[in-house]
Amino acid sequence: MKGALLVAGTTSDAGKSVVTAGICRWLARRGVRVAPFKAQNMSLNSFVTGDGAEIGRAQAVQAAACGLEPTADMNPILLKPGSDRRSQVVVLGRPMADVDAMEYGALKDRLRTVAVESLDRLRSRYDVVVCEGAGSPAEINLRPGDIANMGLAQAARLPVIVVGDIDRGGVFASMYGTLALLDAADQALVAGFVVNKFRGARELLEPGLDMLRGLTGREVYGVLPWLDGLWMDVEDSLALDNRPPAAASASGRGTLRVAVVRLPRISNFTDVDALASEPGVVVRFVTSAAELDDADLVILPGSRATVSDLAWLRSTGLADAVRERAVKGRPILGVCGGYQMLARTIRDDVESAAGLVEGLGLLPASVEFASEKTLSRPVGEAYGCRVSAYEIHHGTVTVDPTPTPTLVASAGNGERRAEPFLDGCRLGPVWGTTWHGALENDAFRRAFLADVAIVAGRDFAPAPDTSFSALREARLDALGDLVERHMDTGALARLIDGGAPDGLRTLPPGA
Template sequence: MIDPEQAAPALLVAGTTSDAGKSVLTAGLCRWLARQGVRVAPFKAQNMSLNSVVAPDGAEIGRAQAMQAAACGIEPGSAMNPILLKPGSDRSSQVIVRGRAIGEADALTYRSYTDHLRRVSLEALAELRADYDVVVCEGAGSPAEINLRAGDLANMGLARAARLPVLVVGDIDRGGVFAALHGTLALLEPRDQALVAGFVINKFRGAREILDPGLDMIRALTGRPVYGVLPWLDGLWLDVEDSLALGADRGPVRAPVGARSLRVAVVRLPRISNFTDIDALTVEPGVDVRFVTSPHEIADADLAIVPGSRATVADLAWLRERGLAAAVIDRARRGAPVLGVCGGYQMLARSIDDRVESGAGTVAGLGLLPTRVVFAQEKTLGRPSGIGYGHPVHAYAIHHGAVHADPDARTEPFLDGHLFGAVYGTTWHGALENDAFRRAFLADVAARAGRDFTCAPDTDFAAERTRRLDALGDLVEQHLDTDALWRLLEQGPPHGLPIVPPGGPGGAA
């Protein structure tokens, strides 16, 4: 049994690669435990993601941790994701600690933060372990990124510091899953290997009897069990962590296309952020959502969306270089609907004064709204609410750019932003998750686009999210060895696990 006098048990879900299924498995474990009456919380020490959310405590954290908190049936907080990195270019990221930005860092300067951030992450984990019965931790990327091991905060560095048992999940749909599992273990130092309790295989489709010999062989080669095989199921996970989960021409879910469908084209910006804003559209029957990178796809859609961006000025330049800006402008001039959200809203302005994010100074926007944007040093974080089309709207805001209407602007209000012709703009994220508002907005879009489209009257996005979280809990309950998982939580890392050569940089045992 779990001793209530001790720090709550915890385990770490690591993965062979990014997008192997760590977030999904973590959420599934959280849901399964919560349904057993366990007070459980998620944790990710360090997250690199452009999808974030504002928690009730005012902290900016990774969107995936907020949804894992929902799987636990609790509110999210800064302790669940104490370090968030938001890439602004290929070489630098904004560093957010306990929900507040502390500056920009590249790969080299970030090393100077490491000791401080390690303390922050371990303190946050200890805080959760004092408040909850179990903590399910999610790793980042792969634990076998041996060039980064010395400064690792989220994978084996965390596991060793907190003595956590580790599950390694591999995506069999990518191919080479057995090599990935074995190779991940073999590259770890012996003391790290000693914490790896076993494996989970994700996204399996096919005949299980064909897979079984491989499971037997990986057990024999590593001395570690496979805790289970999760089957492939479409459309399970909303709130994905990064754009690896998006295909070049599609969103997280594709609705069936028909004569009465409403076609939505979302520009897939290089530094696209909070594209989870689109999730609510993907669950609407008859709404066909595509993430696009070509002008003709923008021209052909009933609604074009320019989403958020971590690098507004740079992504605006990319829009122009690819001919996408001209396609968006052409849409607006012929009265075809365009929606800009946060960074995308800023791009629609006449001018952008950015001496903070890009340092570019004043640059021309697309000129589709009679507004100007000025970037502030202090980031705006909030959970605003208001009225849209006569319906209550609850959202969240994360931005440096403040939008100001021209003195002579003749626009209509749209949430906190503007509607000018058929061009809509708002800084609010998550607004489309409000069902009545979403239906009214899509009805307005369809009318302006001249489409015969009516939303389903009973689509409930919150209920759909709950259904998917329950499905993740079902996967864990039905396909993993939950008795063995309980033992892992109660007893910690197994003793006497064999070391797999070559044993990483630390050499053989």
Template sequence: MSGAGALLVAGTTSDAGKSVLTAGICRWLSRQGVKVAPFKAQNMSLNSMVTADGAEIGRAQYMQAQAARTEPKAIMNPVLLKPGSDRRSQVVLLGRPIAEVDALEYGAHKERLRAVVAESLAELRAEYDVVICEGAGSPAEINLRAGDLANMGLARAADLPVIVVGDIDRGGVFASLFGTVALLEPADQALVAGFVINKFRGAAELLAPGLDQLQALTGRPTLGVLPWRLGLYLDSEDTLALDAPRPDARAPYGDQTLRIAVVRFPRISNFTDLDALACEPGVVVRYAASPGDLADADLVVLPGTRATVADLAWLRETGMADEITRRAAEERPVLGICGGFQMLARRIDDDVESATGGAEGLGLLPASVFFADDKTLGRPNGRGYGEPVTAYEIHHGIVDVEGGEPFLDGCRLGAVYGTVWHGAMENDGFRRGFLADIARRAGRDFTPAPDVSFAALREQTLDALGDLVEEHLDTGALWRLIENGAPAGLPVVPPGGAPETSLGTTTDK
């Protein structure tokens, strides 16, 4: 391929399938011998990962780099926003936090961020044959268009052809695709070259008339229809993915099934930690929002959170804190990861994340926590259950362990475990040792499978995404867009509603 090509994958909504389609295109191109990289200019997500050189990026971009078979880098996700409340987010720029802002304060950073986004994309395009960009949310969020960094603002600045993916499983996909284009100004529409429909299940012949009519209305083809595949929610950015159906355990739900309940905090982060547990045959992982959801669990997990003190208050308000305390007293297993570990401590002093001064923890582990101004980002390693463990850490909270038995970097007291290490369960030997320990403590007749490789299963899923692209998209049309950009002369789609001559007038007298 001559020169550097690029393509932007936009979506009608959040969780429409942008991340997995981007990953699938990256894997498909990598198979063709193309040196390809993913890119997301601005990402709002609480699922993040640490690169080899200690930079924090969106977990989805890390996964997409794996799909592309290239080393993840901070420039693949130059701007990461991590919400801490409904109004404020931490701004992470090129892998390092630079500010805590609300929506209005964020505007003051836009020009600086826009320059970094442009430089990052230019650097990737110079290094790689192809860059597959992922949009954010929807490009038709017209209230945000003026300051847009990740959708049509990026496409216009970098002259990127755009394909728009819509999730037919939600319903209303034709209206969503048509409306997305129609709401864009003409110069933005000129870059939208086609559509992809995601999560289709049904009779293709019933869908075909709609595809023909969509092309007649917009002048743009549908480049493919991706069939429904359960279990392709790799490293999602959105908690919306937690509501999607997930595969049942691959063993009967009975005495040999290990039941794990994960507390679904309002600001839950890095819930990808639990994917490795869910990959085990005979393990059921579900998300819990009330005390009753914890009742029959063999293990309760308090995962990471971007709002430790606020989510601890929520845990108490829901009554789940009392249930967790009772479990600990009965020697029933509880695991805290990062923010969840911090909640299990005796005291949390926080003038950084919540600026509340802190709170009393649940007191189930002999530890205390204080929040440092500087964020800890790292890729630690150690041992557990006699097995090597590699992990990653992302936190302001510093845990001072004051007793108990060692558990990774944290501690264990009775059946309560705590660590700030994310990703530990992805280590197969450690995961099997931990699950065997939990099964023994829970009195469950469960033995982990000896041959499950989390890394191999991830590769299989990435290959499955590549297969979907190769088998169900018009890859020739994708190549042409990547090499040549959006076709000239794409028609302008007028917005629906009143005729143009009467727009902005009134008939009231």
């Protein structure tokens, strides 16, 4: 088998990322040399490759589905929104510029060349490249400058399948409408559809599939059932709305309750997926001070807009609630931007241009934003455990090594020196680090949670054998199983090998 395929979707969060990962896993298990690709990704969940390039985290997981180390070519263009109108543009793993929507348009020709060259390099190295689209291919206002969906498909002559989320409702209308809004040349590359997240009686769905085939002249390549318990690394916070709810029985003393503050520009919230994998740990995303009351651990996660999100934290009353927790000696963890918020001061002349800003003052540290972004894969030790992680930040944190006055109740009276914690520090029940992914290290995660439980006064004891990497592999295998069992893999293989069939029907616009 040799070729390529573009997995598009009727909407954001339709399931493009997981379908792409599933096809990659299915092919890899057949011995096919396969790689993932996403030309342009807008996401605040990113990852650092072994050579220090920043790419979307979804592509890193898709690379794992292929049994590969991720590379910058797998996601050559990454957009990281800092506000509703401006984004940082990361090209081949390195920040290139901060632009607004109109300025970005001027870069499109250059970026299209970058994307096509990356895809060409992957196609020269692998038998099959499974490409993921972005948003919907029917964003007709954006089609002239498109480099992620039909623009890429045209440039590389890729056959396209369109994924629709039936759980949202209106899947037939969205699939038909997506096709009908494309021009004739684009429609000629759309080979068919995949229904995602189906639950119910298949026999009730089948007449609709037959009508869709008749109306469009295209195949339905599969109906993927809803799979409980599947939670893969996702691209943006939109998916948090569909995250499996926390278990209702969260009041026992053997349960550890974790509240993650859902910041407006939350980034790398996948850091807490490993916590949710632990038996007895309940993870919730929260947006109000009242939701912190029963939490045993509060996490301030990463942020693409630290100063702005800190202001939001204050406006909602969450900042006061977090400070009150510290005074009472209740556990708090800050990761990257969240760690920066816990410091005494933040000087930001780079990201927000706000200058000197007062932090929450819960850790004896100061932050200064640098123009050069730190991108690395550090290795260290904490609780006697080896920890490997990754860093993505402009803000550099400096910890005051001298004894310092503290508000933290369990840190003792008077002054106390902060203790080292990974690359950051700890003062009583408050921990801070810039390292993402640290909690994926099993031994470290268990030791940290055991310490949190002691500070929180809970009877929780981590399970001794939970392996997050094994859980992720099992989830990837489950996706591969979905493709193998519920898609027409023979037709899919022919599509990859031969491209879109000739003579596909063209629907008149607005038909």
